Amino acid sequence: MPKYTSRIESLPEYPLANIPIQKRALIARGVDVIDLGAGDADLSPPEVVLQRLADASRIPSMSRYGFGMGLMDFREAIVRWMQRRFGVSFDPVKEIVPLIGSKEGISHLALAFVSKGDVTIVPDPGYNSYVGGTLLAEGEPYRVALRPENNFLVELDDIPSSVLKRARILYLNYPNNPTSAIAPRDYLERTVKRCKELDLVLVYDNAYSELAFDGYVPPSIFEIEGARDVAIEFHSMSKTYNMTGWRCGWAAGRQELTSALAKVKSFIDTGTFLAIQAAAAAALDSAEEFIPGNVAVFKERRDAAVAAFTANGFPCATPKATMYLWLPLPANVPSAVFAEKLMQEEGVIVMAGALLGKGGEGFFRVSFITSPERISEAAVRAGRVLKRLTAQAA
């Protein structure tokens, strides 16, 4: 057996990778499983999207290679939507990169900007592609703990200057997975300014920009002065349009940043199925009709989750965005132990905070991916496990 590279040896296990196997085993045992693990809702994409995919799939040219350019209609729909939604304009050919889901682009970006020994600054807990992309590029992730005490924000000025000197990328994700935190505008302003001073690429992961409640409207980083110079922003069709499995997203930014990502990708992939890009264009063009109703469904789930988890021993604030609750555990209950017991004893799947990074210890994440009734039932079961664990620890 040939030796693995140090690159692959450095990768941790991907969280939730083993969950489908464990879930099948539980179902085979007759357990009534409630899965609140992945950010992967049980809802349908917009009807216009399904229709457009069906129609487009019958056009022979749609079955040809998309290559990096992909479907011009998709690029133009992206640019139209970003203009309507954020008031920012982009060149559809030079400043947009169509992606096979935003995860793909986020992971590959480090190959363009990180050399062996360079540092990237990653939120901890955080989406695993920041660490994964960095390690695959033989860079060193510098993890910044997101804690309630710092409002779950990454403050560059709290990082030692010896680290900042070697840093190439700052990854930010607000609205945030897993903590549901949002970033105040003055935070974004000072961070953009510091990235410019430090010559950092600001990777702004905006996967949850459209999943917000109670009048909160998440911004694009490009609404912030100076962001064009430093930022590349990632968007996803997955959460906004219930299209997680379709694998479609994009990156936007100035040409010097986007062309480097496009070049890496030109040696790795040949683009998402063009009919899916056509359907994604239809989704973006009908965003204003579809999104409010879809957000209302998530809001109902969020409200049920907050009420039920609070009532069962997990008091929490009501998140203004995302599809997650980030729930604290008592100090003597490790998150992995809690999540494992909850799955094995009660058939409820959640994400242990520690799986998303050491900074996530002491918390677990619940996703609003099933009905309010099932989420409430999961909270009752979680409350029973908490009682048993705290009784044992006492």
Ligand SMILES: Cc1ncc(COP(=O)(O)O)c(C=O)c1O
């Ligand atoms: C913060 C964040 N970024 C990016 C993604 C990737 O989304 P996709 O690859 O489906 O576009 C996810 C998915 O869970 C996420 O939570």
